[in-house]
Amino acid sequence: MEYLRSAFNCLANLCSCLDCSEDSSGQGYEPNERTHLLVDPVSNSPALRRTNSESFSNEYSQSLPKKDEQTALNRIIQDTAINIIDVAAMDSHNLEPQEYHDRVKLYYQKLQQQWSNVQHPSNSPTGLLRDIPNPELFLTASPISAPDLSLIKSAVDRAKLALEDIKIEHKEDLIVPFNIHDSTQSNFTS
Amino acid sequence: MTDDVKRYFTNLLQKVSGLFCILVTDRDGVPLIRIDNKTIEDIDLPPSLFSTFALATDQAGKLGLGKNKTIISMYSNYQIVQMNKLPLIVTFVGTENCNTGHILALEKSIDGYLDEIKLAVTES
Numbered sequence: 001m002e003y004l005r006s007a008f009n010c011l012a013n014l015c016s017c018l019d020c021s022e023d024s025s026g027q028g029y030e031p032n033e034r035t036h037l038l039v040d041p042v043s044n045s046p047a048l049r050r051t052n053s054e055s056f057s058n059e060y061s062q063s064l065p066k067k068d069e070q071t072a073l074n075r076i077i078q079d080t081a082i083n084i085i086d087v088a089a090m091d092s093h094n095l096e097p098q099e100y101h102d103r104v105k106l107y108y109q110k111l112q113q114q115w116s117n118v119q120h121p122s123n124s125p126t127g128l129l130r131d132i133p134n135p136e137l138f139l140t141a142s143p144i145s146a147p148d149l150s151l152i153k154s155a156v157d158r159a160k161l162a163l164e165d166i167k168i169e170h171k172e173d174l175i176v177p178f179n180i181h182d183s184t185q186s187n188f189t190s
Numbered sequence: 191m192t193d194d195v196k197r198y199f200t201n202l203l204q205k206v207s208g209l210f211c212i213l214v215t216d217r218d219g220v221p222l223i224r225i226d227n228k229t230i231e232d233i234d235l236p237p238s239l240f241s242t243f244a245l246a247t248d249q250a251g252k253l254g255l256g257k258n259k260t261i262i263s264m265y266s267n268y269q270i271v272q273m274n275k276l277p278l279i280v281t282f283v284g285t286e287n288c289n290t291g292h293i294l295a296l297e298k299s300i301d302g303y304l305d306e307i308k309l310a311v312t313e314s
Contacts (some may be wrong), residue, residue, distance in 0.1 A: 071208065083252060084252075085249050085252050085253070086249070094237055094238065094241070095218050095219075095220065095237070100220055100237075103216070103218075103220040104220055104221065107216075107220065107222045107310050108223075109311070110310035111222060111223070111307065111310050114306050114307075114309055114310060131205055133204055133205055133206060133207040134207040183268065184271070
């Protein structure tokens, strides 16, 4: 008899377990005493918890001053606004003529004061070759006149002749003996 | 004093053929330095050209490609090269077939001077 009772209990336990599994599978979406309160892991995030639980938001507001919250929010809005490419808001504002002229004068004065402090890069040419903005002008320039050319030619010819006429007249011997040898000899003899 | 400035920038202007003018302005388009090529009639540049550039270069910097440095605009009669040296804007206006590379190469020679010119804008 005892054996039968224990077997019956065992069966009942098994059935209850089956019921449980049916509940969880078939009626899992209906909240009952067995469903988890925190099923969705997203609901664990502080942002949602804050909206769901009033007590938490109260605690939060107590822990953080409202002013700080506002400034943090403003900062987020500001950062977002900075990163957004807003082409529609690109209407340029024009300066008033009076302000424009005032600024022109101000800048002129400031520049005059400051230009003396500017370290001017040296204007001396660094090489023989120089930048020429439009070489066509120089390349298409008219050639020099014929008399000038003949003058240059004759001058060059005469210079060439003069150079060819240069001769070395040697008056002394090319090899000059020093007196070192004699002195060493005299040392040896002494 | 300003003669020195003008002479320096005029030399720069003459280095690039087809360059009409060099303008250094603040971000609202108020000119600090303007050098024009004497041989060509004055070019009227609308003030919105500068303020629009200032906004455009700010917005272009948000594309995730780093800071925007230069915007080159090609028009049917002109080309305009604008450099972001905020709080200054350097604008070059040239013919449509002017050598853009030459204009961009001027940036190096200008940079040394711009630091001093910037002070005039930032202090005011």
